[in-house]
Amino acid sequence: MRVLVSDDLAQEGIDILKKEFDVDVKTKLSEEELMEIIPNYDALVVRSATKVTKNIIEKSNLKVIGRAGVGVDNIDVDAATHKGILVVNAPEGNTIAASEHTIALLMSVARNIPAAVMSLKNKKWDRKSFVGIEVRGKTLGIVGLGRIGKDVAAKAIGLGMNILAYDPYIINNTLENTHIKVTDFETVLKNSDFITFHVPLTKATYHMIDKDQISIMKDKVILINCARGGIINEEALYEALVSGKVGACALDVFEHEPPLESPLIDLPNVVATPHLGASTAEAQINVAIEVANDIIRALKGELVKNAVNMITVRPEEYHEIKPFIELAEKMGSLYTQLKNGRISEVEMIYSGKVTKFDVKPITVAAIKGILTNMLEFPPNLVNAYLLAKERGIKISEKKVSEDQDAPGTITLQVTTDKGKSSISGTVFEKDEIRITAIDDYKIDLIPRGYALMSFHKDRPGIVGQVGSLLGNNDINIAYMQLGRKSFRGEALMVLGIDEEVPEHVLNEIRKIEDVSDALFIKF
Numbered sequence: 001m002r003v004l005v006s007d008d009l010a011q012e013g014i015d016i017l018k019k020e021f022d023v024d025v026k027t028k029l030s031e032e033e034l035m036e037i038i039p040n041y042d043a044l045v046v047r048s049a050t051k052v053t054k055n056i057i058e059k060s061n062l063k064v065i066g067r068a069g070v071g072v073d074n075i076d077v078d079a080a081t082h083k084g085i086l087v088v089n090a091p092e093g094n095t096i097a098a099s100e101h102t103i104a105l106l107m108s109v110a111r112n113i114p115a116a117v118m119s120l121k122n123k124k125w126d127r128k129s130f131v132g133i134e135v136r137g138k139t140l141g142i143v144g145l146g147r148i149g150k151d152v153a154a155k156a157i158g159l160g161m162n163i164l165a166y167d168p169y170i171i172n173n174t175l176e177n178t179h180i181k182v183t184d185f186e187t188v189l190k191n192s193d194f195i196t197f198h199v200p201l202t203k204a205t206y207h208m209i210d211k212d213q214i215s216i217m218k219d220k221v222i223l224i225n226c227a228r229g230g231i232i233n234e235e236a237l238y239e240a241l242v243s244g245k246v247g248a249c250a251l252d253v254f255e256h257e258p259p260l261e262s263p264l265i266d267l268p269n270v271v272a273t274p275h276l277g278a279s280t281a282e283a284q285i286n287v288a289i290e291v292a293n294d295i296i297r298a299l300k301g302e303l304v305k306n307a308v309n310m311i312t313v314r315p316e317e318y319h320e321i322k323p324f325i326e327l328a329e330k331m332g333s334l335y336t337q338l339k340n341g342r343i344s345e346v347e348m349i350y351s352g353k354v355t356k357f358d359v360k361p362i363t364v365a366a367i368k369g370i371l372t373n374m375l376e377f378p379p380n381l382v383n384a385y386l387l388a389k390e391r392g393i394k395i396s397e398k399k400v401s402e403d404q405d406a407p408g409t410i411t412l413q414v415t416t417d418k419g420k421s422s423i424s425g426t427v428f429e430k431d432e433i434r435i436t437a438i439d440d441y442k443i444d445l446i447p448r449g450y451a452l453m454s455f456h457k458d459r460p461g462i463v464g465q466v467g468s469l470l471g472n473n474d475i476n477i478a479y480m481q482l483g484r485k486s487f488r489g490e491a492l493m494v495l496g497i498d499e500e501v502p503e504h505v506l507n508e509i510r511k512i513e514d515v516s517d518a519l520f521i522k523f
């Protein structure tokens with residue numbers, strides 16, 4: 001397999017990848033150049049410089065895109081998901097680097113360090129122009145209280161600052177640090193002397209700071225952006241810096257990088273660095289190793305650690321949940337081999353010990369199984385959910401009987417224009433998976449290899465007739481299961497078989513008196 005690294009990646013990561021795959025490092029490629037070579041690769045590793053556009057993704061045969069860092073705003077994740085390409089990042093390796101850089105920027109602005117350095121290097125001994133302000137006792141507003149935001153808070157508390165934070169997605173009582181006051185956005189903007197941003201660039205955060213937001217801030221507020229250009233509207237910021245409403249700002253990131261034409265960097269009250277937040281020796285080694293290991297896992301089909309566009313399983317639960325994932329996929333596949341009709345709804349019902357897990361990956365596996373027989377290109381765990389939604393299929397899940405000591409069972413219930421039907425399954429000890437019911441028929445089917453299912457009226461002789469037809473065609477029966485709704489009523493026969501059943505044999509079975517249908521199933 002081949003891996004392309006298209007941005008600067010620490011050698012430690014490249015070495016890990018090279019042990020397993022052919023690795024090419026080609027940086028500073030244009031979109032056209034990348035589009036030309038991308039079909040040759042199974043994996044692409046980037047930082048923030050490469051823009052992984054829809055055009056590139058559509059031309060590719062990639063299985064995984066790795067981001068050696070946190071922000072994935074340079075990758076068209078939707079396009080990747082649609083194509084079933086896994087996106088992974090390395091979210092933990094550069095937290096400290098980014099938060100230390102934020103504090104460095106904060107102190108640089110507060111004490112005019114860059115301008116003072118330049119002045120002295122120009123052989124001036126000017127102490128008057130660079131009188132700074134102390135940060136102790138001042139209020140630092142933190143927008144985005146994730147990994148970096150929290151670490152900045154801890155460091156700023158150490159500097160004696162008061163912290164106001166805004167993050168609508170964190171649960172207040174999960175914060176260990178009681179010195180952080182979590183409040184609403186407006187309160188942070190109105191009451192902070194310094195405001196620092198640690199949110200990802202998304203539709204919701206794009207220009208979250210514009211003219212209106214700046215207008216309610218304290219006069220001479222100091223802004224720090226070490227997260228992403230685009231979070232602050234640069235035009236509005238420029239005006240506010242010129243008018244003095246914003247006293248000063250420190251920027252590590254810009255809407256268009258490099259921002260060499262940006263008038264912002266020429267302003268005296270702007271401290272600017274060229275996207276250095278993650279640029280420490282330690283962080284670069286961390287993220288390179290983190291992403292390289294996930295690329296290896298992804299290309300080997302193993303569980304990845306940091307999936308961006310796939311529901312993942314907690315590593316400590318992986319071994320327990322894995323057989324349920326396999327079972328659900330087989331149940332989904334069995335469903336579409338048995339039934340037809342336009343699917344409008346899929347409901348997954350969980351009971352017993354499986355309810356202790358986050359069951360989303362199991363639901364997605366069932367959807368994958370269903371879609372595999374319906375689509376020209378088989379879906380995977382990355383795009384199955386999206387593809388089902390695009391086809392108007394409503395997906396839901398519920399947990400019933402949460403007795404976690406009971407064996408875990410799953411029921412797949414599908415609604416189509418022809419009605420409702422269901423398949424149930426369970427996992428026995430030693431991860432033995434079984435299909436235990438199809439609609440009202442109770443069975444005990446091992447979903448592996450091949451099976452023949454015949455629907456017929458319960459009467460003596462049918463089993464023998466089917467058996468001899470198979471025997472005459474040299475098809476070996478491994479085991480047999482019978483399920484019936486009532487004595488001499490409708491019945492289902494399941495035969496585990498070692499060979500494929502050709503269509504003409506199926507037709508002969510269908511001609512047997514009282515047999516309503518016969519289907520060959522591949523697991």
Ligand SMILES: NC(=O)C1=CN([C@@H]2O[C@H](COP(=O)(O)OP(=O)(O)OC[C@H]3O[C@@H](n4cnc5c(N)ncnc54)[C@H](O)[C@@H]3O)[C@@H](O)[C@H]2O)C=CC1
Nearest residue numbers: 070071098144145146147148167169199200226227277278
């Ligand atoms: N300058 C640099 O070199 C670096 C920049 N970054 C940037 O920093 C960002 C944050 O990184 P982490 O803290 O590791 O990510 P994280 O995912 O741990 O934290 C992001 C936080 O933002 C919050 N958030 C999301 N939308 C929000 C909104 N609309 N309003 C308020 N809060 C919102 C989330 O709930 C989350 O707690 C990254 O997305 C990346 O863009 C990260 C590393 C280095």
Ligand SMILES: O=C(O)C(=O)COP(=O)(O)O
Nearest residue numbers: 047048049069070071278
């Ligand atoms: O990790 C992030 O989000 C960063 O912004 C770091 O970017 P970089 O890898 O240094 O181009």
